[in-house]
Amino acid sequence: MHCVYFDDREKNKNFNYPSNYIETSKYNLATFVPRCVFYQFSRLANIFFLVTAIVQCIPSVSPLHPVTAIGPLLLVLSISMVKEAIEDWVTPI
Secondary structure (H helix, E strand, O other): OOOOOOOOHHHHHHHOOOOOOOOOOOOOOOOHHHHHHHHHOOOHHHHHHHHHHHHHOOOOOOOOOOHHHHHHHHHHHHHHHHHHHHHHHOOOO
């Protein structure tokens, strides 16, 4: 039988009780890019612009330069990813 000492963390460390730590963040350093890209492409508009950028990379199909589609897509994705990072990092507890 274990004794629990109230307000004495040092004595309770000897018993290896589980922590009460709650993590409310959606990402960590290793999973930020894959998860965020997955969430960004779960939006239908981003998939549409990705398909448009892929089609514009084919020279016989599109008279425009591929940068005209890839640039805005990368800009929107990077702004959204920065916003997600800030929201996840500054989450109030």
